[in-house]
Amino acid sequence: MNKPKDEPGLQTILSHCGRNLEASGGYVNVPPYEGSTIIHDDMDDLFGRVDNHLYGDGTARTYGTDGGPTHEAFYEAMNKLEGGVGTWAFSTGLAGCTIPMMAFLKTGDHMLVTDSVYGPTRQFCEVLLKNFGVEAEFYGPTIGAGIEGLIRPNTRLIYMESPGTHTFEMQDVPAIAADARRHGVVTMIDNTYATPINFQPLKHGVDVVVHSATKYICGHSDVLMSTVTCNEKTWKQVRAVCKMTGQYASAQSVYLGLRGLHTLKVRLDAVGAHTRKVVDWLLKREEVKKVIWPAYEKDPGYPIYKRDFAGPIGLFAFQFQDYFTDVQINRFMDSLKLFGLGYSWGGFESLILRSYGKRTVGDPKIMRTMIRVYIGLEDPQDMINDLDQAMTKMRDA
Structure with missing residues (x-):
């Protein structure tokens, strides 16, 4: 529309x-x-604001914690x-x-x-x-x-x-x-x-x-x-x-x-485009078993994503083939130079983690097989090169 x-x-x-x-x-x-105390004009003003908090819509400011x-x-x-x-x-x-x-x-x-x-x-x-x-x-x-x-x-x-x-x-x-x-x-x-x-x-x-x-x-x-x-x-x-x-x-x-x-939309547009390039590259790698990104057309959640969402986001996960060991996967993680090993996401820098967590309805083991990737604002080819060299070291481990 x-x-x-x-x-x-x-x-x-x-x-x-x-x-x-x-x-x-x-x-x-x-x-x-920044401030804590708010000075009121007179007692009528002070009590009026207090009454607003007690009996009104609560929008009057009486103290710094009201904003x-x-x-x-x-x-x-x-x-x-x-x-x-x-x-x-x-x-x-x-x-x-x-x-x-x-x-x-x-x-x-x-x-x-x-x-x-x-x-x-x-x-x-x-x-x-x-x-x-x-x-x-x-x-x-x-x-x-x-x-x-x-x-x-x-x-x-x-x-x-x-x-x-x-x-x-x-x-x-x-x-x-x-x-x-x-x-x-x-x-x-x-x-x-x-x-x-x-x-x-x-x-x-x-x-x-x-x-x-x-x-x-x-x-x-x-x-x-x-x-x-x-x-x-x-x-x-x-x-x-x-x-x-x-x-x-x-x-x-x-x-x-x-x-x-x-600047939110500008940043989202950039990381969305970068993520598309990295995901497309991962999908072609023989080391990768599965990529999980709702904006990917073959993802199970894509129909809902397409219906409800306006655009892609730079956070996704992938799984390595089953024959790779924990030692090899950790070698991959430790060999990355551009991707930081850190919690959170949404900043300008790319991050990566081995997923963890608890599931009671779904497969509890699935979390341990996930590599969660956050794509930042770096040049996507530099990210791809970093992933590529780390996979080479993983295979050799």
Whole structure:
């Protein structure tokens, strides 16, 4: 569908989102406003703001943890991109994945969680939520509309991640969201992989969207932050929990997040093109058994990717042939010069890891066979050359 003639393009929206020349004193970027105490005009102003927190919409600022102009600019931008009514930022990626759950769960409740979920989020569900009397049941990520058969009378939340960031199964998010709505169940998704550029879950029926902004949104491997963006139905509950648990991201972090949004599409376009070249090369290698990338036309998740996503991402996995030993694969990993051995992804530099993690629905061994690759902004031929020389050393090991 063609956009209206007077509607700006995505890159134009990104270039201007969150801009407030009054708040910034005319500077292009709203600077990081750091502070704790807020001075009020008089007692009426002070009590009015407190009343707003206790009985109103909670938007008045009374203290630094409510955020300042920098936060407001960033939140406005995220709401615009995701189609949400409210956004909050957290000081780590994991906090954004876990704290919002507490808005909807209590002792005796049941939740459904994708088996491909981010490992630390899984641990939060299996350990901390269990200690509070919440049962987390893990479902196969390709279940789609079949999830309705798992919904119980006490099911309160369905938590998705599409694709899973180690095994990359695509989920039928609209189908799951539709089933959840019929049963009055809240849906939440980790949308870090796609970013708001390539997928907007709220427009597909999801209630709550979280991002590890540490990755693509900030984009330079120097910020720890996450966000939650909600629809109207869930926003007040989530915001209340964020405030009651003292969640806050620094003004410097949200400043860098807003700055990252301005170049997000440019970076995604570049890494998408680079990844296509590297994947095409890997598919021709006899050492490689399988490449797992939803944007690859023969990937099992490609039909859903093609339907729901606007473009490719630079994170994928591949498997070596079964005859390679752990010693040989580790030799491959240790021989790489351009690819860094490090956690996270979404920055400008290429990274690689042997996958790890836990599965209870799918094959538990599959994680150990995966090599997860993040393609950065380096020249793709240099990446290919690095992979090639490391494979040569692997064969000789």
